[in-house]
Amino acid sequence: MANKCEKLVNEKKRAGEQTLGALYSEGKVRRRREWRGFKDTMYDFSRWLYIWSIMIDTSMGKGFVKGLFRYRWMVNYLAVPHMMDKFTIGLRDEALRMTHVAMNYVAKDIALTVKRCLRGDRRCGNDTKLSDQTVLVDENSMAAFMMGFPTLKPLQREVPTMFAANLINQYSAIHYIDVAQQFGMPGDVCPMPETEAGISIEDDLVVMGRCAVQVNTTCDGSLMGNGLIAKRLEREYGIPTFQLVAPMRHRMEDVQKYAAEDMKAAIAFIEETTGAKWDWKAYFEAAKRVNLTTRNRLEWLDINATPYPQFVGAVFCLYNDTNYMGNSGRSTVFPKMDAKIMKLVHQGYERKAMMAPEYRHRCVVWGVQPQYVIDMLYWMMQCWGVVPLTDMLSMVIKKEIAEEDTPENREQAYYDMAYLTENMIMRNHTHGGVETMVDELWEACEQMNADMVMLWEHMACKALEGMHGQFEEQARKRGINLVWVSHDLCDPRVASRQAIRDQFNQYMRTVMREEPLDPTIEVITDNNAW
Amino acid sequence: MALAFEILGIVLIVLAVLFVLLFIIYFFNLDMKFMVYVVAPFLEKIYDKRDKNQYV
Amino acid sequence: MRDLKYLQYFENLIQVANNELIVQEKAKGKICAAYVCENTPEPLFNLGNCFGIRLSAPNTGSMDIATYYMTNFMCETARALLERAIEGGFNFADCVIAPDGCTMINRCVENMELLDSMGEGKENFFFEHMEIPLKADENGVELLVLQCKNHILKPLSEKYGIDVSDASIRRAVAEHNALCRLIREIGDFRKEEFPRVTGYEFAVLTLATYLCPKSALMDMLQETLEEIKHREPDRKKARARLLVVGSEMDDVEYIKLMEETGAYVCADRFCFGSLPGRNPIELTEDEDALVQVCRHYTYGGQCPRLMNMEKVYGRKEYVANLAKEYKADGIVYNQIKFCDPWAYERLMGTAMLRDDFGYPVLSVDRPYNIRSSEGQMRTRVQAFIESIEIKKLQKGGEGDGK
Numbered sequence: 001m002a003n004k005c006e007k008l009v010n011e012k013k014r015a016g017e018q019t020l021g022a023l024y025s026e027g028k029v030r031r032r033r034e035w036r037g038f039k040d041t042m043y044d045f046s047r048w049l050y051i052w053s054i055m056i057d058t059s060m061g062k063g064f065v066k067g068l069f070r071y072r073w074m075v076n077y078l079a080v081p082h083m084m085d086k087f088t089i090g091l092r093d094e095a096l097r098m099t100h101v102a103m104n105y106v107a108k109d110i111a112l113t114v115k116r117c118l119r120g121d122r123r124c125g126n127d128t129k130l131s132d133q134t135v136l137v138d139e140n141s142m143a144a145f146m147m148g149f150p151t152l153k154p155l156q157r158e159v160p161t162m163f164a165a166n167l168i169n170q171y172s173a174i175h176y177i178d179v180a181q182q183f184g185m186p187g188d189v190c191p192m193p194e195t196e197a198g199i200s201i202e203d204d205l206v207v208m209g210r211c212a213v214q215v216n217t218t219c220d221g222s223l224m225g226n227g228l229i230a231k232r233l234e235r236e237y238g239i240p241t242f243q244l245v246a247p248m249r250h251r252m253e254d255v256q257k258y259a260a261e262d263m264k265a266a267i268a269f270i271e272e273t274t275g276a277k278w279d280w281k282a283y284f285e286a287a288k289r290v291n292l293t294t295r296n297r298l299e300w301l302d303i304n305a306t307p308y309p310q311f312v313g314a315v316f317c318l319y320n321d322t323n324y325m326g327n328s329g330r331s332t333v334f335p336k337m338d339a340k341i342m343k344l345v346h347q348g349y350e351r352k353a354m355m356a357p358e359y360r361h362r363c364v365v366w367g368v369q370p371q372y373v374i375d376m377l378y379w380m381m382q383c384w385g386v387v388p389l390t391d392m393l394s395m396v397i398k399k400e401i402a403e404e405d406t407p408e409n410r411e412q413a414y415y416d417m418a419y420l421t422e423n424m425i426m427r428n429h430t431h432g433g434v435e436t437m438v439d440e441l442w443e444a445c446e447q448m449n450a451d452m453v454m455l456w457e458h459m460a461c462k463a464l465e466g467m468h469g470q471f472e473e474q475a476r477k478r479g480i481n482l483v484w485v486s487h488d489l490c491d492p493r494v495a496s497r498q499a500i501r502d503q504f505n506q507y508m509r510t511v512m513r514e515e516p517l518d519p520t521i522e523v524i525t526d527n528n529a530w
Numbered sequence: 531m532a533l534a535f536e537i538l539g540i541v542l543i544v545l546a547v548l549f550v551l552l553f554i555i556y557f558f559n560l561d562m563k564f565m566v567y568v569v570a571p572f573l574e575k576i577y578d579k580r581d582k583n584q585y586v
Numbered sequence: 587m588r589d590l591k592y593l594q595y596f597e598n599l600i601q602v603a604n605n606e607l608i609v610q611e612k613a614k615g616k617i618c619a620a621y622v623c624e625n626t627p628e629p630l631f632n633l634g635n636c637f638g639i640r641l642s643a644p645n646t647g648s649m650d651i652a653t654y655y656m657t658n659f660m661c662e663t664a665r666a667l668l669e670r671a672i673e674g675g676f677n678f679a680d681c682v683i684a685p686d687g688c689t690m691i692n693r694c695v696e697n698m699e700l701l702d703s704m705g706e707g708k709e710n711f712f713f714e715h716m717e718i719p720l721k722a723d724e725n726g727v728e729l730l731v732l733q734c735k736n737h738i739l740k741p742l743s744e745k746y747g748i749d750v751s752d753a754s755i756r757r758a759v760a761e762h763n764a765l766c767r768l769i770r771e772i773g774d775f776r777k778e779e780f781p782r783v784t785g786y787e788f789a790v791l792t793l794a795t796y797l798c799p800k801s802a803l804m805d806m807l808q809e810t811l812e813e814i815k816h817r818e819p820d821r822k823k824a825r826a827r828l829l830v831v832g833s834e835m836d837d838v839e840y841i842k843l844m845e846e847t848g849a850y851v852c853a854d855r856f857c858f859g860s861l862p863g864r865n866p867i868e869l870t871e872d873e874d875a876l877v878q879v880c881r882h883y884t885y886g887g888q889c890p891r892l893m894n895m896e897k898v899y900g901r902k903e904y905v906a907n908l909a910k911e912y913k914a915d916g917i918v919y920n921q922i923k924f925c926d927p928w929a930y931e932r933l934m935g936t937a938m939l940r941d942d943f944g945y946p947v948l949s950v951d952r953p954y955n956i957r958s959s960e961g962q963m964r965t966r967v968q969a970f971i972e973s974i975e976i977k978k979l980q981k982g983g984e985g986d987g988k
Contacts, residue, residue, distance in 0.1 A: 029562040041557075048556050072577040078565035183586055184933045184949050188659060188924050197930070203583045216720055216893060220689050223720075224890060224930030227898040228586060231934070234895065236585075243893045245720040248686035254736050255717045258729040265725070430689075433715060434696045459659055462926060466664070466693025469655030470700060530566060586937035 005361050005451035007385075008307055010354040015040060015092055020382060021520025028529050029082055040092050047100045051081050051107060058111040063125025067118035071204055076165040076172045077114065079530040080107055083168045086375035087315055090382040094348035095355045098311055098341045102319040105337050109322055114160045116153065120208035122237075135270055136212035136239070139163050139196070140222060142424040143328045144417040145213060145244065145266045147290075148283035152276050156326060157205050162195050163371070166490040167318075169530045170372035170497065173490040176202060190460045191491045192218075193225035200229045211273035212241040213266055218427045219463060242269040248431045250422035259418035280405055283413060286329030287403040290420070293323050294397050296338045303345055304389045305448045307359075308352050310345040313377040317369070317393045321425050324396060328420065357517055360385035361481070364444050366392045367456030367464050368426065370487040373497045376504075379524075380454070384508050385517045389448040392456075393425045395440065430463035437463065438470050445480060452481040454504070458489050483507045496527045587820050590787060591813055592806045596794045600838065601644050603670060604678045607802040611637055612678060616799070617746045619738075620679035622667065622695060623687040624857040625718045625889055627730070627879045629758040629867065630738050631683070634749040637799040639679070640858070642836040643670035646955045655697050656690075661924045662954035663834040664694035671703040679704060680711060680746065683738055685718040687891060688927055710745040714738070721894040722885045730880040739876075755875040763866040765800050768807045772814055773860050776852045777912055780819040785828075785851025789841040792860045796836070824850030826974040829909050831935065832856040832920035833928045840956040840963070844918070847968045853912035855888065855905055856920075862886050862904075890931035902935055906943040916946040916974045918967070923951045946974050 015037025025031040033048075035041055055077065058064065068074045087103050088096055119125035120134055133151065137143050139158030146154040156163075165172035176198030177191055183201055185194055199205050212233055216223035230241040244266045247255035267278055297320060300311045319341075323334050347353075365377060365388045377388040401416035402409040422428070429436045445453065455471060458464060475482035485503045488494035505522055508514050516522050555561050599605045612618060619631040619638045631638025643666040652668040653660075670676060682704065684695035695713065698704060705711030716737035719726025739750040748754075769792055775782045791810065795803060825848035830841065835856040844851055855861045867882045869875055888901050909917055919935050921928035929951075936949040948970040953959050 027563075028566040030559050032558050033556060035557075045553060045556050049552070052561070068573070069576055070580070072574075075570050075573045075577070078569055079562065082562045179584065180933075183584075184936055186921070186923075186929050186951055189926050189929045197933075201584050201586055203585070214893075220891070220926035221930065223893055224927050227890075227893060227895070228930060228934055230895055231898065232585070241895060243721060243895065245893075247717050247720075248692070249715060249717045252717065254732050255729065257732075258717070258719075258725060261725045261728075262721075431686075433692075434700065459657075462660060462689045462924075463693065465657040465659050466690060466697070468657045470697070530562075586934060586941075 008354070008359040010357050010359075012354070014090075014357065019518050019520040020090055021518070021524070024521075024524050024526055024529075026525040026528060030085060030529070033085060034089070036092055036096070040096055043096065044088065044100075047084070047104060048081055050104060051084055054104075054108055054111045055080060058115050061115040061119055061125070062127060063118035063121055064115075066124040067121065067206075070123060071161075071206075072175060072202075073161045073165050073172065073199070073204065074114075076169040077160075079168045082530050083107075087313070087378070089375055089378045091355060091378070094310065094344045094351070094353050098344040098348075099313070099315045101337060101340050101344070102315050105333070106318055106322045109326060110160060110164045113156060116155055117157060117160060117206040117208070120155075121206035122208060124206070131208040132210050132274070134209040135274065136209040136233070138214050138217055138226070140217035140325070140424060140426065141213075141215040141244075142325050142420045143330070144420040145263060145270070147286040147328055147330060147417065148267070148278040148280060149270060149274075149276050150279055150282040150330070152270070152274060154330075155209060158196050158199070159326070161199050161205060162192065162490075166371035167374050170492045171530075174493060176204070177491055188460055190219055190221040190458070191489050193221040195490060197225045197228050200232050203232075205229070207237050207239075209239055211270065212239055213244055213270065214241055215244045215246055215421060215424070217246070217424055218430050219461065221460075240269075240273055242266055244421070246418070246422045246424070246427065249433055250428070251432045251436065256415055256418060259422060260414040263414045263417045263421070280410060284403055284405045284409075287401050287413070287416070289329035289332070289335055290324075290397075291400040291403055292335055292338065293329070294400055296342060297394070297396075298398075299342070300345060301390055301394075301448070303349050306349070308349055308354065309387055309389050310348040310353070311341060312355070312388050312390070313381070314369070314374045317391050320394050320396060324420075325425055356381045356385055356387070358385040359387050360514065361387070361452040361512075362448065362450045363388050363452040363454050364390060364441065364448055364450040365454045365456065366441050366444075368430075368458035368461050368489060369393065369456050370458070370495075370500065371490045372492050373487070373500050376500065379501065379521060380504065383516050383518050383521045384504070384514065386452060386454070386508075388454070389450055390444065392429050392441075395444055396425050396428055397423055430461065434467065434470065438467050438474060441471070442474065442478060442480075445478075450480075452483065454483045454485060457484050457486040459486055459494070460488060481512065492527075498523060498525075498527055587782070587784070587817060590810055592810055593787060593790060595806070596790045600642075600790065600793050600797055600836075603642060603644065603675045603797075605798055607798040608639060608678055611799040611802060617680045617742075617748065618678055619742065620676060620682045622682070622684050622691050624863055625687050625883060625887055625891075626683060626685050626716075626738075627734060627883050629755065629762040629879060630734055630876075632758045632761060632800060633742065633754045636742060636746065636748045637801070639799070640796040641667055641670075641676060641679075641682075642797050642858075643667050643675065643954075644836070646670070652697075655701070656693060659924055660693070661688075661690040661922050663922050663925075664690040666954045667691075668694045668697050668703075671698045672701060674703075676704055677706065680708060681714070681741065683714045683716065685716050685733075687718060687889065688925070690925070712741050712745055714741055719884050720891060722887070722892050722897050723894065726884045727877065727881045730884055731877055734876060734880060752875050755879065756869060759867050759869055759875060759879060761800065765795055765804060765807070766864040766866040768804070768811055769795060769860050769864040770866075772807075772811050773864070775814055778819070780821055780823070781850065781852070782814050782817045782819045784845060785854075786838060786842045786845050788860075789838045789851070789854065792854065792864065793836055793838055793858055795864070796858050824848060826850070826915040826971045827852040827913055829853040829905065829912060829914035829917045830856060830859075830920065831905055831917060832932075833922055833925055834858065835920070837954065837956050840952065843956060843960060843964055844967050847964060847971055849967065849971050852914055853908050855908055857889075861908060862888055890927040898934075901931070902938040902942070905935065905939060906945070909939075909943075909945055914945070915978075916948065916970060918948045918950065918970070921951045923953055946970070946977060
């Protein structure tokens with residue numbers, strides 16, 4: 001594989017600001033918003049108003065005020081507009097629009113989750129009807145086992161408390177990490193399940209739902225954190241829990257029956273505890289939408305493999321994440337969002353639209369992204385002209401599942417749901433052996449015509465760290481420029497945002513011997529920022 | 531008719547002022563500055579004071 | 587107490603991975619199947635002409651090469667095993683069979699394989715990776731049966747012509763049980779007020795049963811049991827009786843360190859220990875032996891990866907019951923540094939054993955080789971023993987520690 005990449009210069013001058021450093025101050029938020037030229041600034045302004053309308057609508061929900069004062073994680077939601085600014089740094093035209101379409105829907109989805117959480121929470125809204133319709137689901141799990149329960153609502157309590165919170169506010173997790181460590185958790189475990197454990201210990205998760213289904217998701221820490229959370233759910237709040245298994249070596253044929261049988265058991269558990277009946281019609285309708293998601297995502301990847309990638313960056317990953325895991329084909333709105341994005345992607349591709357003044361390197365982003373520096377991928381593009389073509393979390397479901405309601409497909413459906421669950425975002429690469437973690441990276445590089453890999457080295461991710469030497473040696477053998485960027489997922493005290501960017505800066509200067517496209521953002525004073 | 535134009539004019543002026551105000555808030559990031567320097571510290575004090583039920 | 591006749595011999599055996607008994611058995615033309623986790627059904631490695639050895643890296647010093655491959659955030663057991671494999675210390679093995687018990691041990695064996703660190707010049711050498719159950723239920727039993735067939739029995743039979751029939755499995759289980767009964771019988775002396783075997787001695791004997799060919803140990807163990815039966819115990823009470831709970835613990839120096847501080851290690855619930863690792867497997871005639879062996883491991887396992895809540899609660903109850911049975915004054919929950927499953931298990935176990943069962947608990951993480959931080963550990967154990975003594979004094983007597 002070659003390690004050279006043709007430089008591609010954007011012939012169209014970017015409207016509005018040419019450099020972005022002026023936006024940042026040493027304070028907690030940016031000095032001001034970006035001037036993107038009149039048209040795009042007005043568009044961004046309209047989206048800002050839309051985000052505020054979502055936030056105001058959420059704040060009108062039952063139990064919101066109580067929740068705002070009860071739950072520490074609620075403070076993060078003040079910063080949602082700030083998060084949107086992080087996702088749109090330097091973007092114009094189609095790229096700006098598709099980011100807003102996708103992220104506005106993600107924000108809406110999270111807002112709905114917050115609304116439901118506070119409405120149904122025994123301590124806040126105490127809406128028992130909503131609570132009785134709710135099945136608590138792991139944050140990192142594929143809610144495939146809910147595809148045939150249209151009358152029930154899966155609720156990922158950890159999304160607003162941990163996952164999304166850390167995208168919005170880099171310091172959102174540290175209080176809970178400290179609580180977990182105060183109770184004896186060592187500081188070297190993955191801070192994501194550690195934070196969730198801390199939230200549970202602090203009793204800061206909403207209490208609602210008829211039952212809960214937990215899955216061994218991304219790592220041993222995540223598997224183990226479930227027990228701690230389930231204990232409190234069962235013993236203190238009387239909410240029964242089910243532990244659904246997703247095999248570790250999920251590519252092996254001889255584990256699929258095991259997974260499918262447990263899927264049946266999970267569905268039976270939900271039926272038994274909620275009284276709801278599995279609806280095959282709803283399942284196969286949802287299956288069609290899952291397949292549509294897969295087809296669309298693969299098409300976006302095909303376009304990203306060309307010299308003019310369109311739907312890239314953290315938004316690509318988060319949109320896929322929400323679409324597959326939170327949604328799993330249940331929502332009828334996602335296909336509409338997909339269609340809007342697809343239209344913009346095609347339009348941008350036909351126009352040969354570029355997102356930065358130059359594309360110098362085509363990069364595959366691998367490993368586990370740090371939540372608190374989610375804007376890094378846009379920064380790489382604007383600062384160094386390195387285009388993030390795709391990332392590990394977006395290289396997810398590859399095959400389509402059975403979508404016609406036939407007797408054979410009803411049996412196949414359990415295997416398909418197991419397949420979706422085994423291939424949940426992140427876990428499909430962290431588990432399954434070296435082939436899913438290392439070999440598939442090189443396949444992705446081939447597929448995307450990449451000359452560079454940015455490897456997020458989440459220092460507490462044992463599945464990733466365990467292959468450190470292999471990545472290093474195999475990249476060298478293949479002539480791939482491999483940039484290690486270490487971090488601690490959601491604890492900025494371990495590696496600050498600038499410390500993370502500096503690793504990339506150093507590589508670009510010392511190994512690639514290049515100068516930045518926009519030197520004003522090589523160092524950004526955002527260590528105190530949300 | 532004149533009254534209708536007058537009302538329309540007032541509405542347009544109000545909308546224009548509102549637009550300008552909102553745009554100033556948007557562009558100079560005043561919404562986030564207010565949240566981060568006023569609302570968040572107030573809420574954080576409340577969270578710190580709250581009795582906790584910490585338990586494994 | 588008088589020294590045990592074979593103690594030094596056993597101590598020497600566990601000082602090297604490729605010990606004298608392995609060399610002897612290999613010289614007889616036997617096949618050595620190496621494995622790496624307590625969740626793999628042990629008797630299946632002892633079929634016919636084959637014997638199983640649990641990999642261990644005694645006297646580990648530097649782990650620099652393994653640290654390059656897996657970074658310094660990986661569990662030291664995983665790194666120590668990889669380092670030893672790269673050094674050529676496991677070249678006696680004819681295959682390695684690894685369950686995906688935890689991420690780190692899985693990565694360790696994958697690296698061994700990718701680096702071609704073992705099997706040089708052995709035409710039939712193979713690595714196998716297998717799935718093991720995540721819950722204790724019949725679905726898990728079915729999985730384990732299939733996995734054992736595909737990843738243990740089939741390759742052993744195809745590559746080395748090992749007899750994997752039901753009769754062969756029953757023979758292996760009978761031998762396994764004979765050894766387990768010996769170990770458990772010796773271990774039962776730890777319940778005595780004045781025990782006739784020290785925790786350290788027992789740890790040496792038990793560890794040897796994992797690291798050496800079992801059949802070669804039987805006579806010496808039998809003789810040791812007889813010796814202990816007639817041994818005169820010291821009439822001095824330990825300062826505290828401790829139950830040690832944890833994961834991969836193949837370093838007997840750790841137990842020695844505790845006993846040097848005046849404690850007595852009365853029970854061993856860890857992965858190289860006797861509880862539950864040396865529980866006999868009861869077989870009946872009305873079902874395949876393989877299924878029964880797999881059921882024993884699925885339901886009897888105390889590994890934190892078993893995630894159904896019956897097991898999550900059950901593991902703590904199991905420890906509490908052991909503490910009661912072995913009259914422990916306190917419990918030491920330990921975790922190998924950087925081990926994720928035991929990080930959580932230790933936290934939860936510590937909290938539950940203290941809050942729900944009322945035992946004093948010391949919660950520690952430790953290096954693979956205790957010699958690298960002996961002083962710190964000694965201080966912590968001493969402080970724990972003192973706190974138990976103070977509690978006893980405050981209660982005005984020597985209760986059961988509660």
